Amino acid sequence: MDNANSPLQRLQKLITLEREDIGILITYGIGIGVLSLATPVAVQALVNTIAFGALFQPLLVLTVILLVLLGFSNSLVALQFYVVEMLQRRLFVRIFGETAARLQQARYVVNNEYHLPELTNRFFDVVTLQKTASTMLLETLGYVLQTVIGMILLAFYHPLLLAFDLFFVGALVFILFGMGKNGLSSAIEQSKAKYIAAAWLEDIASNQILCKSSENRTYLDTQTADIAQNYVDACAKHFKVLSGQNIGALILHTLANTLLLGMGGWMVISNQLSLGQLIAAELVVGAMIYGLTRLGKTLDNFYEMLASVDKLGYLVDLPQEKNKGGVLNLAEAPFKVDIENLTLPGGIHLDALNNAGLQIASGSRLVITEGVEKGSLFDVIFGLRQPSSGRVCFNGQDLRDLNLGLLRDTVCLVRDAEIFSGTLLDNIQMGRALSLTDVRQTLVHVGLADTVADLPASLETNLLPNGSPLTHEQCLRITLARALIGQPRLLLLDNVLDRIDNRVLPKILDYLLAEESPWTLIVASQRADIITRFDRKIKLHNGMLSDIKSDNQGVS
Template sequence: MNTLFKHTHLHGEVGPSPFGRLMALLRPEKSDIWSVVLYSIGVGALTLAVPVAVQLLVNTVAFGSLLQPLIVLTALLFFGLTISAALRAMQTYVLEIIQRRIFVRVVSRLAHRLPRVRVDVFDRTHGPELVNRFFDVLTVQKVGAQLLLDGLAILLQGTIGMLVLAFYHPILLAFDVVLLILLLIIIFVMGRRAIATSIDESYAKYQVAGWLEEMARHPLAFKLGGGPQYALERADLLAREYLTNRSRHFSILFRQTVGALALQAVASTALLGIGGWLVIEGRMTLGQLVAAELIVTLVVASFAKLGKHLESFYDLMAAVEKLGQLLDLPAERQGGDARTRAKGPARLLVDSLTFAYEGSPPAIRDFTLRIEPGERVGIVGPNGSGKSTLVELLFAMRTPTGGRIELDGVDLRDLRLDELRRTVAIVQGFEMFEGTILDNVRLGRDEITHERIREALAAVDLLDEVLRMPDALNTVLTTGGAPLSSGQARRLQIARAIVGEPALLVIDESLEDIEVRPRRKVLETLLDRSAPWTLLVASHGDDVLARMDRVVRMTRADEESDADDNRNPVDGKERRSHA
């Protein structure tokens, strides 16, 4: 069970062990967990009221006592069992509260961390598939509560029961010691690598789920010739890998279960033989023998459930490890200068910029660019020239490996990220989340009024189209943007960017998907000289580039860059237009 004490992150760093993560997750619930422990101690002690009452009853009947002690004994037993039931109910209630708190705390931590995760994490991992690990919080809730309720009760009942046995006779104390040693062998020796194999099984399960998601995410690709067969073959391969990992884990679990069942049979038989001999020798009473047998029955009956509880514990460790992958995702830098800049377009300086992805040659090498406030600049270049990477660097989603980027004379690395991202807005890729059109534009910026949202939609020629929908601004969009077309969704993203009146607006190849007529309106808005932003547009559209003040041509990092070239590539002449 060495995996209990060490763990390696998905992103390669050594992190806390699964058990350490579990303790950290439960630490805020320490006081309530102690309450559950105290309740369990009470339940465990009161559970032994039955064998003790049986002992007294046997002795009472054997010695022919009066009926009154029997009535008193029965009443006391009823009272004790009633208190035990009440404590059990209180345990259940407290555990329900703990489960709710764990769920809310994990949701809060992830909602805080995921928007701040370094973007390079998603270079290696598909984000939505990784977030599926969140569902392991349900395992932590249910299994954790089960182990605190049943597992703790079994542990305490067994401990108290063996202590009672030890008081009956020294031989039974030796019996307890042997029983404990055998139990430790079953748990630790026979369970070696159980947690590691449980984690491997869980990984394999998520790989299967990830592949099924890929099939649902790309329906067209898997409808092409050969697609359905490939999908089935890949799923079959992943399912076999899961079964292999499951078999390895179950083999450990099965030998532990067999060991526990064997221990149950041996312990019950041994105690009956030892107890009978002690009664014959006059060293124990008949009532003590019956009570001892009942106690051992309670103790060893828990051994029959040991395999199931161990499996639950291993599942809990695997679930905590998966949650750890999310909760420990590396976050963007914190801190920086929180200065508030004056309203108006920003000045941008990109000086000798170099950037390389991990394990790859530079995507951008020694790139320099100067943009004056209010200037409209286009960027053009072949695939792989680093245009999209430059956009992400301007938004501080990535950090340069060489050179610097300055906004109004301040290095981006010295600025607070939240302040920077109020100043700079980018439109890149396709990002629509499930929510209303209003929510998708406002994006939690409560200072943005309803009127400003309508103005932003009108500025991209989308307001009338939205108002014609039955629910207008309250129309709910899916993750893919439906019921909007792709062009409408692009315009909505631009409205989201301009409604905050950024000082620097960066558009990364998002205008080409917009129809010709609304694109003219969008360009008029973006190029309006009264707009409060400096504009940088990466595009291959001749009509877009022709209206820029100047165009910068980016080349691959292994070629000579033309960063300061002011020629417009549409006509090959130097151009400074004033659209």
């Protein structure tokens, strides 16, 4: 998977999507920043008023004005909080929906490089992104805007205070970019180490029998310690950068405080600044440099936010199947399949295809007895893999010209048990408008009617992702039932029947091979009792398909 976009580029895209709300937050922030000057300006006016003689009426007017301004400022803060909450919800829903869609449309070859269930753990970084983005928008953005507005006010007081502004900005830029040049990369390394640890725990949880041996536990404990040390090392590397920036911020905090006091006092003594202006400047700078004491935490949030965006990018960047193309000219008859000159290099995950060809008439039932152990031929027919050359046609239409999603409504591939959390009925219906009568009849065909009837909740029994309380073999039959009830025009069974209970297998074969069944059937099997039930038998040898009887490639 190619992570072409940097975390900053990904963050920019998110900001672009939410630009309206972020624009509102900036507007509110500017208003809050301007209104935050109400207190120092009021103090300046109060000091000057007292210096020229204390009067109650000006004090009362000043107090009322300050009350109104601060009340309005806090109203804007409350509105900011509401906008950020809405933005957080929308961020979660958008990323959740996009991740679900991209996982559904992910190219099948991704499974050769990644363990998708483990990869989806990156989605939990959306919570980190929500919280850090909230902090950055509510606190950091407000601090930056107040600082900019405060520095503008100081610049109007005296040229030396303008020089102070420039010194402050220059030092801050050095702390952020000069001292933090490795901050993002070390934060990403720390995040990767975290997910390595999570993946290891997932491996342990998935192999419970393996963990019961004392010798095996010793090995697992050693690996656990190594992974923990890797995480600690990554944390130490990131903390080194963060700590340096934090120390730099605290030094700047100390210098800015003392420098302003010294400069301001000298300017007051020299009659270049009034006492009220000095106090106002101290209040403004106090608000500015307060953020420096929290800069370490602010930067930590910023790095976490970028690391979260980087991890979510692994899900966003999943290679996608094409979702365009024409619609197959559907007919009530089973599909005619033409395999023409297919070539696919062999490998660890692939059966080699070498100019393979085969014609399969509508309604045919055939079994492939050897050479397809890795399922490559079924992958190509189902559109999961692209051959190097050649093509597959359904009813004379090239697979490459068809919309795969729509095609698979009428072409079914069953390879292993596929169960999701939900009721048994949901796992069969999959949202389709199927009657309970049809569901129960299909369960009869796969030999599960009595088993389901014996369950306390029958069809409403909740299944775990591992299929419990059903056995794996029963879950395999549930998956087969899901395919059969849709009455597909082409049914592909990849070594499925070999794993079916012998007591129900003959009945299932009777239904699959019945003349009235509406599909063309292609089965992969190595079991003699299954192979003998088929009139046509095919083998894949040296990358070429051939009929076992005539041994002539491409016999129809």
